[in-house]
Amino acid sequence: MPTLYHGTLIHSLSLTQLEVLPNALLCVSDTDGIIEWLERGVEGSEIQEVAARKGVILDGGVEVVVLGKGEVLCPGMIDTHTHAPQYPNNGLGQQYQLLEWLDKLTFPREAMFADVEYARRIYDQVVKRNLNAGTTTACYYGSLHDESTRVLADICDDKGQRAFVGKCCMDRNCPPTYTETTESCISSTKSWLSHFDKFTSPSSSDSGSGSDQSVPSPPLVQPILTPRFAISTTPEVLAFIGKLAHSRSPSIAIQTHLSENPAEVEFTKQLFPDCETYAGVYDKYDLLGPGTILAHCVHLDDKEREVISKRGAGISHCPTSNTHLNSGAADVGKMLRAGIKVGLGTDCGGGYALGILPSLRQAAGVSRFVSWSSAGSTASPSSCDAQPLSLPQLFHMATLGGASLCRLESRIGNFLPGKEFDALRIKPASPGMWTDDRDSPEEVFEKWLFTGDDRDVADVWVRGRRVGGAA
Numbered sequence: 444m445p446t447l448y449h450g451t452l453i454h455s456l457s458l459t460q461l462e463v464l465p466n467a468l469l470c471v472s473d474t475d476g477i478i479e480w481l482e483r484g485v486e487g488s489e490i491q492e493v494a495a496r497k498g499v500i501l502d503g504g505v506e507v508v509v510l511g512k513g514e515v516l517c518p519g520m521i522d523t524h525t526h527a528p529q530y531p532n533n534g535l536g537q538q539y540q541l542l543e544w545l546d547k548l549t550f551p552r553e554a555m556f557a558d559v560e561y562a563r564r565i566y567d568q569v570v571k572r573n574l575n576a577g578t579t580t581a582c583y584y585g586s587l588h589d590e591s592t593r594v595l596a597d598i599c600d601d602k603g604q605r606a607f608v609g610k611c612c613m614d615r616n617c618p619p620t621y622t623e624t625t626e627s628c629i630s631s632t633k634s635w636l637s638h639f640d641k642f643t644s645p646s647s648s649d650s651g652s653g654s655d656q657s658v659p660s661p662p663l664v665q666p667i668l669t670p671r672f673a674i675s676t677t678p679e680v681l682a683f684i685g686k687l688a689h690s691r692s693p694s695i696a697i698q699t700h701l702s703e704n705p706a707e708v709e710f711t712k713q714l715f716p717d718c719e720t721y722a723g724v725y726d727k728y729d730l731l732g733p734g735t736i737l738a739h740c741v742h743l744d745d746k747e748r749e750v751i752s753k754r755g756a757g758i759s760h761c762p763t764s765n766t767h768l769n770s771g772a773a774d775v776g777k778m779l780r781a782g783i784k785v786g787l788g789t790d791c792g793g794g795y796a797l798g799i800l801p802s803l804r805q806a807a808g809v810s811r812f813v814s815w816s817s818a819g820s821t822a823s824p825s826s827c828d829a830q831p832l833s834l835p836q837l838f839h840m841a842t843l844g845g846a847s848l849c850r851l852e853s854r855i856g857n858f859l860p861g862k863e864f865d866a867l868r869i870k871p872a873s874p875g876m877w878t879d880d881r882d883s884p885e886e887v888f889e890k891w892l893f894t895g896d897d898r899d900v901a902d903v904w905v906r907g908r909r910v911g912g913a914a
């Protein structure tokens with residue numbers, strides 16, 4: 444039996460198109476969570492008739508979820524870069540720059556995840572809190588520990604969060620208490636990867652319904668190769684990861700950090716004197732491709748944007764972290780104009796906040812500072828390009844744009860029929876205080892984006908299954 448959803452839907456169609464659909468009627472298959480059809484402009488009194496015309500007879504077996512006035516259904520949000528073992532450090536560290544922050548706070552915390560039971564306790568809360576905050580897909584760095592990172596993958600699968608989970612590779616320039624040899628990095632990466640064979644595609648176990656997708660949907664939880672960054676991975680490990688990624692088709696996803704902080708860029712150039720740029724290091728080892736997520740990219744030059752764009756890699760913009768760790772203000776406009784895919788990341792615990800909303804707000808603010816400073820520092824015509832990010836762009840980055848970094852844009856990111864139903868029901872927790880009857884659905888939505896939190900996320904669905912929410 445399918446489930447029907449009726450009410451106001453808001454989703455992104457592109458960087459410039461935010462579509463608002465009042466009185467939409469959406470049908471989701473209960474076998475595979477796929478959106479079978481979407482009808483626009485259906486009054487409440489017409490639900491039964493429209494459903495019948497589409498072949499769905501409303502009887503006791505069909506659930507109809509009717510959104511109330513002031514409620515909005517939007518796609519689930521996608522955190523394209525976060526570190527699961529760093530959540531206990533959230534909020535700390537604003538006095539540091541990246542490399543000192545890693546040594547003082549981050550490596551000692553991550554080392555604690557050698558204890559698998561500690562990892563289980565923390566990861567259980569991380570995944571639960573992220574789902575309730577509306578993060579239906581997350582790209583997680585784990586620690587360097589194989590077993591604890593398997594636990595993280597299992598927890599995502601159990602709780603129903605769509606996720607990419609990576610065992611962190613780091614075989615040099617790390618403290619003796621938290622590092623691995625090149626040999627153990629390679630062998631534990633192979634062993635960690637084998638764990639994912641057990642997560643199967645939903646369409647391979649049932650016949651599915653309604654979807655015209657010819658390729659089976661990937662498993663909910665997928666592996667992502669995770670060289671920490673060029674500083675802490677030897678050329679041998681970088682080469683191993685490049686080869687491993689391309690040993691499968693489609694290639695295995697890759698995530699790493701790029702050009703976050705000036706001292707990091709400088710040190711990387713010293714370590715790889717034969718590479719002209721930092722991005723060139725990753726390119727040399729075949730790490731840049733459509734399945735690659737590059738976090739931060741604050742200090743890129745034009746050549747680097749060009750190679751990232753050419754290879755089809757995506758950038759995870761992490762503005763809360765970039766601000767908190769004094770890394771700088773990334774110019775997202777330049778990335779977009781170079782044709783690069785951009786999503787949002789929390790980068791916890793460099794970023795201090797759970798869920799994508801704070802990143803979206805900070806992305807808006809930082810883009811304004813970038814536009815003001817470029818307008819003030821140059822009279823060249825190019826300064827006209829530096830517009831602050833618009834609401835459609837911001838929401839695109841939080842949803843469909845993030846999906847494209849994960850190579851999932853044909854599966855999730857909006858409510859087009861054939862996609863999987865990853866969705867949030869926004870229900871203002873304090874109606875009358877910050878929303879009232881005069882607000883249009885667009886206004887409720889905008890207020891939620893800029894002032895709301897997980898108390899206002901009543902339901903969270905991934906692949907049609909309810910996996911969280913405050914209701």
Ligand SMILES: Nc1nc2[nH]cnc2c(=O)[nH]1
Pocket residue numbers: 526541545549671672700703764790793
């Ligand atoms: N923000 C951030 N940058 C990094 N670069 C290398 N490791 C890290 C990390 O854990 N967080």
Ligand SMILES: [Zn+2]
Pocket residue numbers: 524525526700738790793
């Ligand atoms: Zn990070």
